[in-house]
Amino acid sequence: MKKSACRECHRVIDGDACPIHGKGTLTEDWRGYAVILDPGESEIAKKMKIDTPGKYALKVR
Template identity: 40%
Template sequence: MSVLMACKNCKLLTELEHCPLCKSPTTKHWSGYLGVVDPERSNIAKKLKIIVPGEYAVRI
């Protein structure tokens, strides 16, 4: 079973050691889950400056 890790920069959840979006390192230490389907219509995504659909950590 793989472990989801969060990007230290953009908070994208991934199984990789470096973020596929911004290439920053990831960490296993995160909490909260946010799924973003349409960032252009989501007020929460806008507030968090999320522009790419995906799964994100709320807190790192």
């Protein structure tokens, strides 16, 4: 089963809803992901405006 990603925060979701944005924002149409361990030290996290550690899709449609 393909995982979903949230269109709003780009988080890759294991369940069926984004913990922040709920079910309505999930999509299976996403590519690539980055694991952000320390958002304060990560250029990708800054670019994507991520402030919580986790797994994030790079491209979400």
